[in-house]
Amino acid sequence: MQIAAQPSMFDLDLLPEVTPPAGRIRRLPLTDGAWVDVLPGWLTGSDAVLDHLMTAVPWRAERRQMYDREVAVPRMLAWYGPQDELPHPVLDDARELLSAHYARELGEPFVTAGLCLYRDGSDSVAWHGDRIGRGAAADTMVAIVSVGSDRVLHLRPRNGGPARRFAQGHGDLVVMGGSCQRTWDHAIPKTTRPVGPRVSVQFRPAGVA
Numbered sequence: 001m002q003i004a005a006q007p008s009m010f011d012l013d014l015l016p017e018v019t020p021p022a023g024r025i026r027r028l029p030l031t032d033g034a035w036v037d038v039l040p041g042w043l044t045g046s047d048a049v050l051d052h053l054m055t056a057v058p059w060r061a062e063r064r065q066m067y068d069r070e071v072a073v074p075r076m077l078a079w080y081g082p083q084d085e086l087p088h089p090v091l092d093d094a095r096e097l098l099s100a101h102y103a104r105e106l107g108e109p110f111v112t113a114g115l116c117l118y119r120d121g122s123d124s125v126a127w128h129g130d131r132i133g134r135g136a137a138a139d140t141m142v143a144i145v146s147v148g149s150d151r152v153l154h155l156r157p158r159n160g161g162p163a164r165r166f167a168q169g170h171g172d173l174v175v176m177g178g179s180c181q182r183t184w185d186h187a188i189p190k191t192t193r194p195v196g197p198r199v200s201v202q203f204r205p206a207g208v209a
């Protein structure tokens with residue numbers, strides 16, 4: 001007798017899904033009106049999402065002017081504007097749930113999605129704040145969903161004081177809010193740990209970059 005293949009518990013676990021984050025997000029206040037919200041494991045089915053994003057996203061290398069030289073930025077990038085279809089439907093769900101969750105506090109929706117691919121431990125992003133846009137002058141939020149290898153988001157106050165570290169694991173949500181972009185800097189340092197690829201998805205309101 002032929003026995004039909006049954007989906008295993010493992011397969012069921014792999015369905016990419018996000019659910020309303022209320023009641024599970026933890027807020028960690030920083031100094032100067034900055035804060036970080038964390039929700040480990042918000043996204044389920046992250047294996048499938050990572051696989052899909054690695055192949056479906058038109059990753060481009062970024063180059064940056066440094067004094068008189070152009071240097072390669074050690075990570076790959078993709079950017080989706082408000083009208084662009086996101087590269088996985090679960091990211092549309094994530095953006096919608098984040099916009100709903102923070103609607104009163106933020107006063108506007110998350111609209112853009114910046115994607116970064118850190119291919120291994122030698123990819124990184126240097127200390128910076130997202131201050132190219134309105135984040136330089138006004139409170140705002142940047143919500144980051146991570147899939148793939150664990151990396152650490154480092155934050156340090158621009159006025160000096162102790163730095164903080166936030167784990168960014170497979171499926172984790174980390175939201176930087178309040179004055180975080182103008183009073184604190186953040187970075188993803190290189191690591192000598194043998195890590196595989198990590199993709200981060202940063203949701204931002206209009207005019208924040």
Ligand SMILES: O=C(O)CCC(=O)C(=O)O
Pocket residue numbers: 114116125130144153168186188200202
């Ligand atoms: O990959 C991350 O988690 C942070 C990326 C970041 O800070 C940026 O692209 O502005």
Ligand SMILES: [Fe+2]
Pocket residue numbers: 128129130186
């Ligand atoms: Fe950033």
